[in-house]
Amino acid sequence: MEVAVFALFAALALASALVVVTHRNPVYSTMSLVVTLVSLAVLFVLLGAPFLAVLQVLIYTGAILVLFLFVIMLLNVGREEAGGGSKLSKVPALVAAALFGGMVALFSWRAFRDDALAPLTEEFVSLKTLAGALFDRYLLVFELVGLLLLVAVIAATVLARRPRPEEREPLGPRPQGESGSGSGAGAPGEAAP
């Protein structure tokens, strides 16, 4: 039973990961990543981390990937053009990735083979023990991560805001038919939603 669930969701994760990496359209890549992440969440549940599984869906698919979609549509990122760099130039990259992955796989297999796992205990899965460990040994890291998130929010806000008029670079002659709008670059990708 557990093997069946693992096999199903592992296959789903692999298939959608391949789609993420190969599809031309970034919107499809993002949706495939959603499928991958949800499959991984199921695998987390199998591994005795239900709380992490829920967090993964809540944070990763529920917020981060929505942000990705949002930016894709805001910037109108189109399909990637085919060509431009021959097929051959991709081979070293693929070989490097395969070598590294193969190495990790080999080491994992050699180390653990078919060793069975100890059965899950009620205590391991419970939220109380996880929270106890989080706020006991890792309290400082927790606070630092909060600080990191704050810095990221500030950084993202500053980076993505419209440049104020005095910060604008002097543009060349305006293209025809463009009416002056207040912001620095009123182009199609900038239409205020």
Next chain:
Amino acid sequence: MGYALGITAAEFAVMLGLLMGLIAPVMVWVERRMCAMIQDRPGPNRLGPFGLFQPLADVFKFFFKEDLTPAAVDRPLYLIAPALALLPALTTFVVIPFGPPLEVAGREVDFTVAGTEAGVLLFLALASLGVYSLVVAGYASNNKFSLLGGIRASAQMISYELALTLTVLAALLPVGSFNLQEIVAWQRENVWMAAPQALGFLVFLVAAFAETNRLPFDLPEAESELVAGFHTEYSAFRFASFFTAEYVNMATLSALGVTLYFGGWSVPFVDPPETWWLAALYGIAGLFGKVALFLFLFVWVRWSFPRFRYDQLMRLGWKVLLPLALLNVVGVAAATLAGWL
């Protein structure tokens, strides 16, 4: 293992049947009759007494209308968007308890389809998946208005999700558990959470309106501004999916609000009966009675207020609700530490 699975399946069937079979059609009728009452006109009154067969006629219409798929849409995404809308709608209710925990034939029956330790978090996680249907529908429709509707919808939902999550967190602090059954137990022993956390409840209510895209926050489907927003290009059965998903979302979010703030399935001063099916009936009646009041409020507000403009909406979410929700969390945390809650 077989028994547990069977019980879960039975509970799922009951809740799903109630939501899809009862709430959705009744809401269609209630919405139109209440709208008419507020606007001082009769409303549907031809089909059956008081127009009670109107939902039936609507369902018929949706089934037989021409199923049009515009030529230039992004086919796979276009077809999957209504299903994506129904996904959170049909799964979020699994953590809402609808009866007291009982022993039936020697087994513990918790009247929740999936009463896990991470209860409310599961609800929030599944609800956060609801954004995708809006965005994908808007994008796939290959239509400026739909795209704008989709982008607005996603921005609105993620903005108000924060305030919603924070108020839910504050509601859980005195109880010390994510499991909704324990929250109901706490409220039965002490007081309905709405009393000490009135501010939290108000923030929750406003955020719930925004999460379900109901007026005054229904800019994504703004009928008078964006044609029909993100579901402009959808007709017949696909439109019905979005429609149903919206009503079921309203019902589940109301059920969450009832469970967190108004005692869930419990009826004040009346103890649940001992026999399991009586207890289930008691719980369902209690829960859905309160949910009905909430839905009544949803409809009432819809036909009474004008729509928020987009920048007003965003300002409200980030500059008003989020600070209020944070204040609420801090206040409740202090009160819990001091032993008042």
Next chain:
Amino acid sequence: MTVPVSWYLLLAAALFTIGAAGALTRRNGITIFLSIELMLNSANLTLVAYSRLLEQHTGQLVVFFVLAVAAAEAAVGLALFIAVYRHRRTIDLDRINLLRW
């Protein structure tokens, strides 16, 4: 029979390979970013698997932090994309090459 831990580790290695191949091969900035997220998730899976193997919670907690750091990184990265797009009108990383020799 239960699933041995090595299967989870092999799956994680495979996902990492796919992610790395994508990050090194694609030109679209968003897709590269998605591949990086895929690699992060494969690391998450490895950590949770080891946490289960060693019966400790440390792995799960590290995943908790990785989740938060990934969120921060995604926010800043996408803001950077928006800023770059304003100037270069493209996300194609082969064309954003001012610093190349």
